[in-house]
Amino acid sequence: MSKTKTTRYDAPTKMRRSRQRDRILEILRGTKSHPTAEWVYGRLHREFPHVSMGTVYRNLGQLVEHGIVKRIGFGSTFDRYEANILTHHHFVCERCGSVTDLEVPVDESLTRRLGEAAGVRAVRHEIRLYGTCANCARKG
Amino acid sequence: MSKTKTTRYDAPTKMRRSRQRDRILEILRGTKSHPTAEWVYGRLHREFPHVSMGTVYRNLGQLVEHGIVKRIGFGSTFDRYEANILTHHHFVCERCGSVTDLEVPVDESLTRRLGEAAGVRAVRHEIRLYGTCANCARKG
DNA sequence: GTTCATGCAAATCGTTTGCACAATG
DNA sequence: CATTGTGCAAACGATTTGCATGAAC
Numbered sequence: 001m002s003k004t005k006t007t008r009y010d011a012p013t014k015m016r017r018s019r020q021r022d023r024i025l026e027i028l029r030g031t032k033s034h035p036t037a038e039w040v041y042g043r044l045h046r047e048f049p050h051v052s053m054g055t056v057y058r059n060l061g062q063l064v065e066h067g068i069v070k071r072i073g074f075g076s077t078f079d080r081y082e083a084n085i086l087t088h089h090h091f092v093c094e095r096c097g098s099v100t101d102l103e104v105p106v107d108e109s110l111t112r113r114l115g116e117a118a119g120v121r122a123v124r125h126e127i128r129l130y131g132t133c134a135n136c137a138r139k140g
Numbered sequence: 141m142s143k144t145k146t147t148r149y150d151a152p153t154k155m156r157r158s159r160q161r162d163r164i165l166e167i168l169r170g171t172k173s174h175p176t177a178e179w180v181y182g183r184l185h186r187e188f189p190h191v192s193m194g195t196v197y198r199n200l201g202q203l204v205e206h207g208i209v210k211r212i213g214f215g216s217t218f219d220r221y222e223a224n225i226l227t228h229h230h231f232v233c234e235r236c237g238s239v240t241d242l243e244v245p246v247d248e249s250l251t252r253r254l255g256e257a258a259g260v261r262a263v264r265h266e267i268r269l270y271g272t273c274a275n276c277a278r279k280g
Numbered sequence: 281g282t283t284c285a286t287g288c289a290a291a292t293c294g295t296t297t298g299c300a301c302a303a304t305g
Numbered sequence: 306c307a308t309t310g311t312g313c314a315a316a317c318g319a320t321t322t323g324c325a326t327g328a329a330c
Contacts, residue, residue, distance in 0.1 A: 015284090016283080016284050016285070016328085016329055016330070017329070017330095018284090018285055018286080018328075018329080019328090020285080020286075021285085025223065028221060028222065028223035029223040032240070032241065033238075033239075034220040034221065034222045034230075034239040034240075035220065035221060036219065036220055036221075036319095037219065037221070037319080037320080038319085040221070048286095050286090050287065050288090051286085051287080052286075052287050052288060052289090053319090053320080053321095054286080054287070054288080054289090054320090054321075054322080055285080055286060055287070057319090057320060057321070058285080058286085058321085058322095059285090060221055061320095061321095063221075064221070067225060068223075068225065069221050069222060069223050069225065070221065070222050070223075070224070070225050071219050071220070071221055072219065072220045072221070072222060072230070072239065079176070079177070079211050079212065079294090079295095080174040080175065080176055080211070080212045081168060081174065081175060081176075081177070081180070081200055081203075081204070081209050081210065081211055081212070082168065082174045082209060082210050082212060083165065083168035083169040083208075083209050083210075084210070085207060085208065085209065085210050089254070089258075090174075090212070091255075091258060091260045091262065094263075098173070098174075099173075099174040099212065100172065100174075100260070101172065102254065102257075102258040102260075103258055103259075104254060104257045104258045110267075111269065114229070114242065114244060114267065114269055115231075115269055115271065117242075117244045118229075118231060118242040118243055118244045118269070119243075120231045120240070120242075120269060120271060120273065120274075121271045121272060121274075121277065122231065122269035122270060122271035123270060123271045123272075124269075124270050124271075125267055125268060125269045125270065126267070126268050126270070127250075127254065127265055127266070127267050127268075128265060128266050128267075128268075129251065129254055129255055129258070129260060129262035129264075129265045130262060130263060130264050130265065130266070131255065131260060131261050131262035131263045131264075132261060132263075133260070134260075134261075137261065155309085155310095156303085156304050156305070156308075156309050156310070157304075157305090157310095158303075158304080158309085158310055158311080159303090160310080160311075161310085176294090177294080177295080178294085188311095190311090190312065190313090191311085191312080192311075192312050192313065192314090193294090193295080193296095194295090194296075194297080194311080194312070194313080194314090195310080195311060195312070197294090197295060197296070198296085198297095198310080198311090199310090201295095201296095219319090219320090
């Protein structure tokens with residue numbers, strides 16, 4: 001689980017190489033801006049004027065599958081809603097995607113402590129725990 | 141900022157009431173499943189066979205705007221990608237939507253401690269700090 | 281040469297919006 | 306009655322996919 005493993009692109013993957021994917025990875029590695037697919041496409045387009053969004057998405061997806069890059073968000077395209085507006089944290093099952101509330105008090109001071117340590121002015125924080133829910137765990 | 145304010149629906153809002161929105165809120169309050177708009181629609185459809193997704197989205201949006209329910213996700217429809225696959229946390233600017241990495245060590249033990257306290261088997265956690273980035277703060 | 285990746289265009293999916301009509305205050 | 310909400314359908318934007326061609330091994 002602790003992916004302290006090699007981060008190198010030429011790691012033991014079954015992916016064939018392509019100049020486009022190589023560049024996509026270089027582009028991602030060369031920025032700290034957590035870009036969108038659109039932005040990556042814009043960058044890639046300078047070198048491959050005929051590249052298509054399909055190629056960008058396919059490659060991003062593959063890089064994510066192989067653990068070479070990360071997708072930020074909830075995975076699913078659709079949003080979820082909840083009536084509990086009190087600050088609280090979530091547990092997300094990586095198997096079935098279900099989301100449950102953590103019945104744990106929120107440490108408000110963590111916002112300030114983390115924010116100060118990181119040098120940003122934060123007003124709140126949210127923690128997401130990831131793992132396998134009891135339901136999925138039961139099914140092996 | 142700390143919305144410890146009233147949670148009641150009939151709070152001082154300028155919203156007119158509607159039977160559909162009342163039910164949507166009841167549905168959200170009656171589940172712990174963090175449903176999608178689609179799911180809410182399915183529920184609502186039993187009572188309002190002619191209800192449309194447009195109504196569901198409009199009402200969910202309004203309930204969110206009024207702070208009566210919360211939307212989980214990143215707000216933006218599009219995903220973001222990053223090459224940094226080492227576990228780390230993020231700061232999200234609520235003004236411009238920019239995402240930056242927190243240059244703060246990850247407390248791995250928090251996964252276990254939070255997971256145990258909440259009674260779930262978690263393998264990792266991610267913290268998101270929310271606030272206003274330096275850039276936006278400068279612009280007033 | 282067989283497999284995988286590409287470009288292109290069309291399709292899909294969640295969400296938003298314009299409009300005429302109905303419900304609310 | 307002035308305004309807001311509704312249903313319907315069409316529009317939208319991000320992402321995915323089918324297909325014929327081209328690159329990788």
